[in-house]
Amino acid sequence: MIEAFITGIVTLVVCMINNHYQQKQTRESSMETINLISYRLKTLEDEVRMHNNFARRMPVVEEKINVANHRIEDLEKERK
Template identity: 75%
Template sequence: MASEITVAVLALIGTLSGSALGIVASAKLTNWRLKSLEDEVREHNNFARRMPVVEEQIKGITHRLEDLEKA
């Protein structure tokens, strides 16, 4: 009778530790994915801030080319 209780307790400990390790691993993966997405969004936002500047530069270059073609 005591051996069955010992086996049951060991099985419980194994189950709980396995579940806890699974939860920790899942949380680490979720945090890594969130960080990756945050980095991508940050990069996209930086690109979106730079685009109007590039568009203005292209407009200026276009006007200069038109002036050179007229001359």
């Protein structure tokens, strides 16, 4: 009877110690995951910001190209 009681207590202590370290590892792993998600979200935000800047500038570039093409056409007409 005493042996069973001691075995039960030892088993309970080992389970508690194991549970403590697993929770600690899970918390650390969760923090790593959160940090990775935060980093990737920041990177994605930067890429979207760059794309939006490009999309905002593109019509200006297209307009400048159109103006340059018209000037070239005018010069070609004058030359003939």
